[in-house]
Amino acid sequence: MYASTTVAATALLLSLASAIPNVRPRETDPALEPWVTVNEDGKPSTVTPVLSTISGSPTIISGAPHDLTATVFTETNYGKVSTSTGTAPIPTATDGDGAGSFPVCHNKDGDHVPWCLPTEGTPLYPGTTYYFTWDVSYFTVPNTTILVQGNYVNETTGEITDQAFESPKWSASWGFWSYKIDDSLLKYQSSKNITLQLATLTTGGKSSDIIKGPQVQVTTYPVYQPDTGKTPNQEALYIALPTVLGFIAICVVGTCIWNRKSRQIGLGNIMSRGRHGYGIGKSSRSRMGFGKKNKANERIQLMEREVEADGGEIYRDAPGRPRRDSDALGSLAGTPTEERRMDFYGPGSRDQRDRPEGDRNIFRDELRRQDNERL
8 A cells, every 4th residue: 555655656746847847047138237337537337227118018228238248240341341240349448538338247266367358368459448347346355456467478488577557556346447558568569468467455555466367469450351252162173173184285285286287397398498598508689689680781791792793783872971060150151261172173163164074083982992892
């Protein structure tokens, strides 16, 4: 009887356990998380959002700004719009006085307790004001005085060298300190590694405790890199590259074969250049086009010799009359020297006698005969 009662009780418990739904912890809505707003005077105030219902729809009143709770972000860099998802970027102030907003820090058992912002490896750009935040509940004494310090780190050894910056005496209860990154922190280099720390001060103003924080990198803004497109797929390269190279090889081989069949140069064509082309044995006058005229003169001289051999006469042009000064002087030619010329037989001579028609110049005839004999 006891056994049957135990079995029945067990079955009832199992049925009740299966009927109860799975109870899970409620996930916190990031939009309902408290956040801090800083006015133009640099004074902070904590804002706690409230979930309400307006016109039948749930509405968050005094919610955090979109930059603190959004998970999708759009960035415009050199005219190029890019969209990214993930956590929100590090909050920055809207002006040099530190006005802006940031989420309330909660870090009691995480990395770099009690630090929240900036996180490890965050790039800090000159000219921008950033919020350095920590968890206020970490300090047992609310009015603890602290110093926010930044020190240079040796990239090779990792040792701390010089101090980069330091805040004035600050109350730990504020939970933040805003600082504008200056160009001088780079020391004429493209980037510098700086480690953060909180130094608590005693009543006498001496440092009693050092709380190490994250390491950040002060660097210049990234240079715009043009989008070169997606890298080609390796599988596509394995197929396309051999195909293209094979096609080019076929074209080259086919062209060589076609030229070999269509262009045949005979030995006679090469040797004929000496007879018809630009021969080496030709004279310079023949290459310049003067050879034809010389050949014509040679033919005329051979014909003249044949005529002379047969006893014939060869017609030649009489040598031109030499120019006299009277041809150029014109009307001035009628000078007294013209009357004193020794011409006794010409017209108008003193004895009024003409030169006989049959009279010949023996001297000129002799010269003409000698010229003919030379030919």
